Amino acid sequence: MGHHAKNRRTSVVAVFAMVGSLVVALVALSACAGESAAPYDLVIANGRVMDPESGLDAVRHLGIREGKVATVSEQPLEGARAIDASGLVVAPGFVDLHEHGQQEESYAMMVRDGVTSAFELEAGTADVASWYAGREGGQIVNYGVSVGHIPARMRVLGDPGTGLLPAGIGGSGSATVAQVAEMESILREGLAQGAVAVGLGSAYTPAATMVEIERMFRVAAEGGASAHIHMRSGSAGLDSTIAAAKAAGAKLHIVHVNSSAGDELGDFLAKIAAARDAGQDVTTEAYPYGAGMTEIQSALFDDWATWSDDRFGRNQLVSTGERLTRATFAKAREEGGTVITHGRSEEQTRAAVLSPLSMIASDGFIENGRGHPRTSGSYAKVLGKYVRDEQALTLMDALRKMTLEPARRLESRVPAMQTKGRIAAGADADLTIFDPMTVIDRATYEDATISSAGIPWVIVGGQVAVDSGKVTSARAGRAVRAAVR
Helix, strand or coil, X not given: CXXXXXXXXXXXXXXXHHHHHHHHHHHHHHHHHHHHCCCXXXXXXXXXXXXXXXXXXXXXXXXXXXXXXXXXXXXXXXXXXXXXXXXXXXXXXXXXXXXXXXXXXXXXXHHCCCEEEEEEEEEEECCHHHHHXXXXXXXXXXXXXXXXXXXXXXXXXXXXXXXXXXXXXHHHCCCXXXXXXXXXXXXXXXXXXXXXXXXXXXXXXXXXXHHHHHHHHHHHHHCCCEEEECCCCCHHHHHHHHHHHHHHCCEEEECCHHHHHHHHHHHHHHHHHHHHHCCCCEEEEECCCCCEEXXXXXXXXXXXXXXXXXXXXXXXXXXXXXXXXXXXXXXXXXXXXXXXECCCCHHHHHHHHHCCCEEECXXXXXXXXXXXXXXXXXXXXXXXXXXXXXXXXXXXXXXHHHCHHHHHHXXXXXXXXXXXXXXXXXXXXCEEEECCXXXXXXXXXXXXXXXXXXXXXXXXXXXXXXXXXXXXXXXXXXXXXXXXX
């Protein structure tokens, strides 16, 4: 009897132990389930989610937590806030590789055009550390910069210009061997400080030989950085630029092919395609407008005195909106400022935008309420005019040009870009929500500050940056930067 009783007591203890373990396990499981089921910071519900990387194009619900897309769900979700995106497209936030307006005024315009990350990669800066330090604490959108050959050349040669571009010797002066080496040093330092890319503008530095440009390309190649260049116009300029990048082993990005090519666009695109087919890393971009904009004192206009009288009327002074004459151009050239130059045909613009080779980038800039409509409307114009109205481009192809391809251009040097330009679990919660039936640009050459229509919500870093079409107080935009060494 004593032996059997002892066994029964042992069995009872074991049963209670098993029950206790089961209770603990159930409590732990319940806690885990409760944690996973906790409301998301933000839910985007019922939207047509389009992701160019995976090809997803379906109604889904997005759960956002701590600045990231936590889930892409077929089932409804609960969140602290929910945005009903029924009938709207939910796309990755647009990535603009060519945005000179790196201040609040420009950010506020571009974000209403769906841009969530804006990069100054053509002109860049000669002081990368200071450039980023000046934007710490959060901006409306994410931001990043290249280290630029133009500002490095201006510094080394002592150019008097105070803007983005040379106004004298920085563009027209020849550099000594020692000065070129000093420029290389500035570029290397900028890359070590985390510059996203290397920027160049041989069109604005006509005295810089292709030997000098190739040496800058070599610095870019050493740093694993892409080289973004506003190259000299004409097929010869394109040929020499592609050849120099190839010799240097640099990843080449030709900015605004529509502007640089002009009447030679077909030839330009064919040569870029040929270089790519031959294995060279060459990409390009376009903006959807027939007019460009630049500083009137730049080297692009050094031959202005030789122009015929009718050519001056193609130029529009940004500060006043007036079309210029020989006399007023001369006066503005002396005083400085920016000018919009009209001249490309709609056929040229369309061909550049539709080319499978091109990304979309704005080349935008707004200052004191004046600028070019491309800052405020480039992305909405592509979506409204070329996708919806003309059906010349599929919506997914347009989004690829605006999101995934720009992100891929930078991600080998800047790993942070691997989580931008996509919609998937783990991706950054940078999102643009737009109405495909109403999205369109509204800015004009006379008033560049009219925001785009049909983009009611934009999310940056998981926070609502545009709410029902209005810019909020959210400043979740952060520095996008390569590793600092």
